[in-house]
Amino acid sequence: MIDTFEWIVRAAGMGGLLIAWLVAGTAAARSRLRPVGRGLGLAPRMGAQTSYLLVAVPYFAIWALLWSPLPGTLADWARIVAVLVGAALGSLGLTLYLWGRHTLGDMYNVSSSLGTELYANHQLITNGPFRLVRHPMYFGIALAVLGGLAVYRTWTLVFALASVVGLSVKARHEDRLLAAEFGEAWTEYAGRVPGWLPRRSSFHNATKGAAHE
Numbered sequence: 001m002i003d004t005f006e007w008i009v010r011a012a013g014m015g016g017l018l019i020a021w022l023v024a025g026t027a028a029a030r031s032r033l034r035p036v037g038r039g040l041g042l043a044p045r046m047g048a049q050t051s052y053l054l055v056a057v058p059y060f061a062i063w064a065l066l067w068s069p070l071p072g073t074l075a076d077w078a079r080i081v082a083v084l085v086g087a088a089l090g091s092l093g094l095t096l097y098l099w100g101r102h103t104l105g106d107m108y109n110v111s112s113s114l115g116t117e118l119y120a121n122h123q124l125i126t127n128g129p130f131r132l133v134r135h136p137m138y139f140g141i142a143l144a145v146l147g148g149l150a151v152y153r154t155w156t157l158v159f160a161l162a163s164v165v166g167l168s169v170k171a172r173h174e175d176r177l178l179a180a181e182f183g184e185a186w187t188e189y190a191g192r193v194p195g196w197l198p199r200r201s202s203f204h205n206a207t208k209g210a211a212h213e
Contacts, residue, residue: 002076005153007125013151016094019145024103028052033117040177041115048109050154055112057162066155074153086150093144096129100137113169116177124182127187131163132198134175134189138167138198153212171195 013064028049036044042051074082101108107125110116142164149157175195179186 002079006079006083009083009151013087013090013148017091018092020097023098024110027101027108031109034106037118037120037122038177038181039115039117040173042118043115046115047116048111051115052110052112055166063156066159068155069160070153070155073082082150082153083144086147086152086191089147090144091146092150093140093142096140097144097149098140099129100140103130103152111170113166113173113176116170116173118177118181122181124185124189126193131193134193134195135167135171138171141167141177142196168196175202 032049036048039048042054046054104125105122107119109119111117133139145157145160145164149161175190179190182189
């Protein structure tokens with residue numbers, strides 16, 4: 001019974017991950033047709049997609065190589081708790097990621113720790129989950145990875161959790177680029193909305209903003 005429950009949750013998690021990859025990949029393919037603007041790092045010279053692939057290809061190759069179970073076994077009750085908590089975190093993380101992607105719309109573009117790039121006539125997005133945190137998609141990825149570690153318990157997810165540090169590098173690059181592009185508008189936004197972890201005032205601002213739409 002426990003084995004079946006765990007298998008169902010793991011299969012659902014893989015399905016959610018596949019959906020997220022397809023959504024992101026489709027948007028990245030469309031972004032190649034758009035005129036680019038200000039950039040940072042390797043992206044202005046090589047393009048955002050190329051600089052992303054330089055990181056993503058070896059990264060996911062390591063994922064495949066490390067896919068083996070962690071040592072030790074959990075008691076049945078601990079397995080149930082791990083799967084339930086992991087499923088909740090993973091679902092929340094994927095939902096936040098997809099919500100952020102939907103909210104960005106045509107402003108979505110791939111980036112990596114090697115570089116990032118804005119579009120020509122880029123717009124600053126501050127609605128949806130961006131009212132709560134400036135990087136909801138990265139926060140969602142971090143939650144999903146933490147949940148995945150509890151559900152799958154493989155070395156791949158240990159590596160993925162450690163590599164969340166790379167997301168903080170990407171976030172800093174994007175903050176610098178958006179600050180240079182939008183000036184006072186960015187300063188005001190960044191002053192009231194935290195980067196990753198929402199605070200109570202963020203929820204208040206989000207509710208207030210929604211009431212005025």
